[in-house]
Amino acid sequence: MQNVGFEVDKTVLEFEKDILNTKKNILQISNNGAVQGILRASNNEYLYDEEQNLHYDSWRERLENHFAVMMEQNPSYFQIRFIGIKNKGKEIVRVDKINEDITIVKSKDLQSKQNSGYFKETIKIKEKSIYISEINLNREHNTIVFPYLPTLRVATPVYEKNKKIFGMVVININVNILFNFENLDRQINIENYIANKDGYYLYHKDIDKTFGFEFGKKIFLQNSFNIKNFMSTKQDLYRYYDYDLSSAIAIKKVSLSKNKFIYVLRKADSKFFDAKSQDYFITLGIYIIFIAILIAILTLVLTRYLTLPIIKLATMANTISKSKNDKYVDVKIKSGDEIEELSNAFQYMLDSLYESKQEIEEFAEKLEEDVDVKTKELQVLNDGLETKVTNAVNENRKKDELLAHQSKLAAMGEMMGNIAHQWRQPLNAISGNIQFLKDDYEDGLINEEFIDNYTKENMEFINFMSKTIDDFRDFFVSDKVKREFSIHTCIEKPLNILRPQLNEKSISLNISGEDFILNGLQSELQQVILNIVNNARDILVEKNTANPIIKVTTKIENDTGIISIQDNAGGIPSDILNRIFEPYFTTKEQGKGTGIGLYMSKMIIVDNMKGELIVSNNEYGAVFDIKLKI
């Protein structure tokens, strides 16, 4: 759609430009050489310009030509005149344009204009000032010329050197051409109105109302539009919506001279808006897309500019975090804002970190050296220690061996006592037999039968004693070779030696349970059993228990042979129950116990035979369970 507003704006602007141009033109004419020549020639009695050696008529001719050229160049000019004052306001030079033909008016047709309004006004103004008339229809001899020609007259006075007014230059302008009224008529959905400063129509779509005031019709612009308030202000532009007519109205004051102006009013109806809206939104869409692209580019550039220091810092931080901080890194960023402060702080932290790391490394190196020295010292110490430990272990082993030996010796002592006890009776019997042998001989009792009986009896005693010694020897054989043996045989042998002593103390010894075969060190197990039974005997004697009894029971439970030795001495006090296997722990009087018997027993069962030795109390007394894998 045609951009009507722009066209009209252009028209208004061109109008103002034309007025300005005309003002320049008229001033240029007033200073024109031909005008000045006419001035000089007029003052000569022979109408001769002595300065330029030209006659008055020649200057006139030149001015006519100049006017004609100017009219040719300015299509809106239809009349240019040079009017004198001294000759009673008669035109000196006049060029007309009639139907596009430029005509130089002959001298006889020139008119006097001293009664014209513009003549009277122009002679009042100063040199180089410009008079602009109201716009009205062109008149000739005070009669409106037909076809009607809306005219604007521009005039300027021409002064002589002695500051006396000589005449004036007047240009008549065809306002139709100036405003391009034909164009205004063609505009769609827009109505155009032009009025003079009083509101009289200079242009109306209704031709009868155009210049109606020239024919006595009092039709005003302000009667049709709500612009009275605007007309009374000094504002140049006023716009408003007329909701009743659903149209928008804009009125502009177009200045002609200091106190003269005209109004240009435009009324756009709803159709105009619809069309414009569509146009507007299409344009808006294009603008928005264009601006969006522009903003996007700008935003990207700006954001890049803003975030570049942060990205740089982040990248550096990332690099530093991945590196081992083993070399000095410069992270200073010169952005002149908080990021620079941040980078400075970061740099400070990094420097501190770097220094700390250096210190730590130095410290670590020193520490490493120290550790090396200490390690060497420790190595030396360790070497010594190893020897010391080996020595101590050996010593300990020797001590253990000694302990075992002591234990064995103690047991041997016990056994020796028992053997002595066992041997006493047969020895007494043998002794008695020997003592009574002489008497028997004197009595003649000795015969073959007696000798057989005597030998048999004494041999029984000697066999008994021999058996005792065999048992003792079996027990004390230092047997380190494992072999299979019957548990009952193993138990009975040492207990048989002990039995007479137990009988003497009225202690019953009861061996029961199922027999089983063990593979191990028999003598050592015998030593353990003997130790436990001896302890039971001692406590039963010490406590003087009524009906003292020692029960030795054997049984098999899940591939484990269990030998239980229990007494009825009331049990071991609970406070020492956990301590009885400790070395040198004894409850016996000084000199009677060494405190190594049970310790050695535990060592034999646990270390040598890979079994268990557990002590507990039952309702009668202490129970020792020896558990051995069959």
Place this chain on the structure above:
Amino acid sequence: MKTIRLKLSSKIALITFILALLGIVILFIISYKQTIFSEII
């Protein structure tokens, strides 16, 4: 619900872009009538 991960620069760019665009659209809408008027004269 997945979190959309954006870089700081992208966030700033996106916000600035949206705000600028919004501002321009609002300005265009506000100046609509005025613009229509200016078409007349």
